[in-house]
Amino acid sequence: MTHRRSVILDLCVQAEFHTLLLLSLYLLFSGHNQPGGGFAGGLVASCAFGLRFVAGGPPALSRSISIPATTFLGLGMLFATVTGCISLATGHEFLESSIISADLLVIGTVKTSSVLFFDMGVYLVVLGMALLLLEQLGTADGTNPDEVQP
Amino acid sequence: MFILILSFLVAAAVLPALAKKLGREVFYVAALVPAATCVWGVWAYSKISESGPISEQAAWVPQLGLTLGLRFDGFAFLMLSLVAGIGVLVFVYAGSYFHQEPIIGRFAATLLLFSGSMIGLVLADNLLALFLFWELTSITSYLLISIEDEKTAARSGALQALLITGMGGLAMLGGFVLLGEAAGTYSMSALLSKPPSGSVVTAALVLVLIGAFTKSAQVPFHTWLPRAMNAPTPVSSYLHSATMVTAGVYLVARFTPAFAEYSIWRPLVISFGLATMLIGAYRSLRQHDLKLILAYGTISQLGLMMLLFGVGTKESIFAGCTLLLAHGIFKAALFMLVGIIDHQTHTRDIRVLGGLGAQWPVLTVAAGVVAASMAGIPPLFGFIAKEEALAALGETGWRWGVVVLIGVVIGSTLTVAYSARFLWGAFGPQQVRILGEQGSVPQGSAPQPSKMFVAPVMVLAALTVLFGLLPSLIDPVVARAYESLVGSSSEHQLALWHGFTQALALSALAIFAGGALFWWRQRVERFQDSVPHLPSAQSGFDRTVKGLLVSADAVTGFVQHGSLPIYLGIILLTMIVLPGVPLLSDGVMPNIWLADSPLQVVVGFIMIVCAVGAAVARRRFAAVLLVGAVGYGMAALFVIQGAPDLAITQLLIETLGVAVFVLAFRHLPADFARPKLPGSQLIRIAIALLSGLFVFGFTLFAIGARTEPTISGQYLDKAYSEGGGNNVVNVIVVDFRGFDTMGEIVVLAVAALGVAAIVRAKKPPVKDATGLTSAEVDS
Numbered sequence: 001m002t003h004r005r006s007v008i009l010d011l012c013v014q015a016e017f018h019t020l021l022l023l024s025l026y027l028l029f030s031g032h033n034q035p036g037g038g039f040a041g042g043l044v045a046s047c048a049f050g051l052r053f054v055a056g057g058p059p060a061l062s063r064s065i066s067i068p069a070t071t072f073l074g075l076g077m078l079f080a081t082v083t084g085c086i087s088l089a090t091g092h093e094f095l096e097s098s099i100i101s102a103d104l105l106v107i108g109t110v111k112t113s114s115v116l117f118f119d120m121g122v123y124l125v126v127l128g129m130a131l132l133l134l135e136q137l138g139t140a141d142g143t144n145p146d147e148v149q150p
Numbered sequence: 151m152f153i154l155i156l157s158f159l160v161a162a163a164v165l166p167a168l169a170k171k172l173g174r175e176v177f178y179v180a181a182l183v184p185a186a187t188c189v190w191g192v193w194a195y196s197k198i199s200e201s202g203p204i205s206e207q208a209a210w211v212p213q214l215g216l217t218l219g220l221r222f223d224g225f226a227f228l229m230l231s232l233v234a235g236i237g238v239l240v241f242v243y244a245g246s247y248f249h250q251e252p253i254i255g256r257f258a259a260t261l262l263l264f265s266g267s268m269i270g271l272v273l274a275d276n277l278l279a280l281f282l283f284w285e286l287t288s289i290t291s292y293l294l295i296s297i298e299d300e301k302t303a304a305r306s307g308a309l310q311a312l313l314i315t316g317m318g319g320l321a322m323l324g325g326f327v328l329l330g331e332a333a334g335t336y337s338m339s340a341l342l343s344k345p346p347s348g349s350v351v352t353a354a355l356v357l358v359l360i361g362a363f364t365k366s367a368q369v370p371f372h373t374w375l376p377r378a379m380n381a382p383t384p385v386s387s388y389l390h391s392a393t394m395v396t397a398g399v400y401l402v403a404r405f406t407p408a409f410a411e412y413s414i415w416r417p418l419v420i421s422f423g424l425a426t427m428l429i430g431a432y433r434s435l436r437q438h439d440l441k442l443i444l445a446y447g448t449i450s451q452l453g454l455m456m457l458l459f460g461v462g463t464k465e466s467i468f469a470g471c472t473l474l475l476a477h478g479i480f481k482a483a484l485f486m487l488v489g490i491i492d493h494q495t496h497t498r499d500i501r502v503l504g505g506l507g508a509q510w511p512v513l514t515v516a517a518g519v520v521a522a523s524m525a526g527i528p529p530l531f532g533f534i535a536k537e538e539a540l541a542a543l544g545e546t547g548w549r550w551g552v553v554v555l556i557g558v559v560i561g562s563t564l565t566v567a568y569s570a571r572f573l574w575g576a577f578g579p580q581q582v583r584i585l586g587e588q589g590s591v592p593q594g595s596a597p598q599p600s601k602m603f604v605a606p607v608m609v610l611a612a613l614t615v616l617f618g619l620l621p622s623l624i625d626p627v628v629a630r631a632y633e634s635l636v637g638s639s640s641e642h643q644l645a646l647w648h649g650f651t652q653a654l655a656l657s658a659l660a661i662f663a664g665g666a667l668f669w670w671r672q673r674v675e676r677f678q679d680s681v682p683h684l685p686s687a688q689s690g691f692d693r694t695v696k697g698l699l700v701s702a703d704a705v706t707g708f709v710q711h712g713s714l715p716i717y718l719g720i721i722l723l724t725m726i727v728l729p730g731v732p733l734l735s736d737g738v739m740p741n742i743w744l745a746d747s748p749l750q751v752v753v754g755f756i757m758i759v760c761a762v763g764a765a766v767a768r769r770r771f772a773a774v775l776l777v778g779a780v781g782y783g784m785a786a787l788f789v790i791q792g793a794p795d796l797a798i799t800q801l802l803i804e805t806l807g808v809a810v811f812v813l814a815f816r817h818l819p820a821d822f823a824r825p826k827l828p829g830s831q832l833i834r835i836a837i838a839l840l841s842g843l844f845v846f847g848f849t850l851f852a853i854g855a856r857t858e859p860t861i862s863g864q865y866l867d868k869a870y871s872e873g874g875g876n877n878v879v880n881v882i883v884v885d886f887r888g889f890d891t892m893g894e895i896v897v898l899a900v901a902a903l904g905v906a907a908i909v910r911a912k913k914p915p916v917k918d919a920t921g922l923t924s925a926e927v928d929s
Contacts, residue, residue, distance in 0.1 A: 033877050034877055035798055036877070037877070037883060038884065040802060084888075097874065097884075115884040125898055128899070129899065129901070129902035130810075
């Protein structure tokens, strides 16, 4: 929250923003077998947006993402619940996992668990929560109008 | 039968869309559903005449042993023909009553939903299913009374109806559960054939009766019914005269053969019924609004029905069934008449109305017929019902029977008087010109109502004449209803003429005395005005509601005082005291060792320093950074223990947490506030130290408290084979303990939305398009 934007920070953040997002997705998808998972992935993505916010203030945040934060929250909840309900509908318990393997054309055989979709829900909820907090706490007026100069 | 009830729901779902195309013609489409029900009813009636009641069962919640049982017998047919038959007429009537208002789609759908619920109520055999439909009728009644939701009177009347009948419904549910547990079955037919006994049953019956009394507007719960008259007239003539309000009577009728000999049953039902009959009729004589005259008249008639079923002798049950039918027919017709008058002249005040008799001769004759039926004048159906009632009450042979009989004769006298008052007020010459020339309806100005508008009244008037002249037409229905209630067939026959009996003499007495009351009506009115008003039940209700709100406010003010430090203090103290006490007395001390590696000691020391720093820091920013440092230290400990997953998550959480904290601090002063109260600083320190000690001790003892082998071994074994993943932590989070995670993300989402709402509520209000400020919308 400096009075002026730091060019160095701005550039660094721009450079690493997409890498961080990619890393968050990697954590999400590899989470079932290696350290990571939806929660950690969501947090990394949140940090990426947090950095954007720190570097450029609310305008930078709203420039970097146009989907409202509540949509992420809702989508995440939807993913998680629907995953649970699908296993319920196929005769299993709520959220019971089943292993999915598919032959993809170039990549070869991919094996994963149905809970990956549940994990995606977790990822989206965590990201949505962080974005909502950044948006609401960061753009709340009535504080210091001279904090951020776009 | 399930399909029958479902068809109402399905049709109700389609109606609003249909109403946009058809306009008010949609009511004729809606009338098809109750019409089909009538046809089904007649078919099923012919079946039960041969082979006894039809039952249907469907599992509802099989784990709890809940089944939805429906049962169709003679009494159900009587009620069903009332609900569906009058339903058809009311829908046809509503087609003319309404103009092209936008509400008609909603109205038709809700009215049909009500019909379906009422059909369900009379068919239900399972007590809980009965309760379900009972409450559905309360809710649809609420929606129907308040359908013109811009009227304050309609809204408050609807709310009062819902509060009173809802309260009664809850009491009734309690009674049902007690009865069901005492009898070991929730099936009404099984329960009534082998009624349980004991003091529990006494309590249960009182509760069930409270439900029945509130629904059937018995004194002192009657206040909702006159206020429900703010509903459109089709609703009044359907719900609040012929069907829904008889639900309580229906319940008493079902229960009375099994419980009439029970000590409290007769005194309770008879006294409430008699009081209701007299007070309702007396108040009816004081009203000037045609609808209110009928509303109090309905209360009075409901009291009589309640009383007849409460007496519980064979004759009185027979009379009750007859009156149920007769009342449904004439009262629905009377309400429809009021609706026509209101619709054509825009007033219902008998002081203003006048001269309608000359303008609408045919309608006047019909009105005369149904009003005479209400007064119990031969040769109409109402007369037959009243004769049956008087005869039944004359034959009880009890010591108090005479008192009841005299009470009913007085009630009948008043009924004759208010019937005449209604008829004369609506169709006779104009009486008192208290509102001046402008307020009155000039002679010959009211437009003729359309044929479709009048037709339902005509049908009902014709029925009341037909059943009066040829009671043998309706006798089998009443006899079958009686048989299904009592269990044995009746040797009694409905007839117009029984010879010169005591009942006939009492009937004549009531008619002449009622006529005299009407003749000297001005004296009666003056007398009623001079008598001091009894404490009204309405003000009692108002005071109860107000008292409830005030005390709720006081309790909330006491419990939720809004001071964050006190909330936090109470939460922490509870956490310390509740588990802390058993911990001190029963806790097992584990073997303690200092550290696994020297690195842990170093990290731990840094963490302790940071934690102490955070506790003594003056500036919020410094404190948060130090707390974050403690978190990073924790992550370092995880790394040393070889838990990369936890370490990653911990690191990320701390990073994001500090960022969010800093954002939040922009809304707060830079320094912590110094507590103003002397000594409160010490209390805070004490609570903080205690909670720190508690968490430390709790963690320590938790390690020592293990009595079963840990399940982490199982997790390790099954993570790949069942969860399909090598990362055990992740498999636990999203698979083994998936349900927990589900709960956690729900909490996350809700907390985020809560924070957003709080922050927004603090912003200066911005008027949006709806005229509400954003803070109002959020709250």
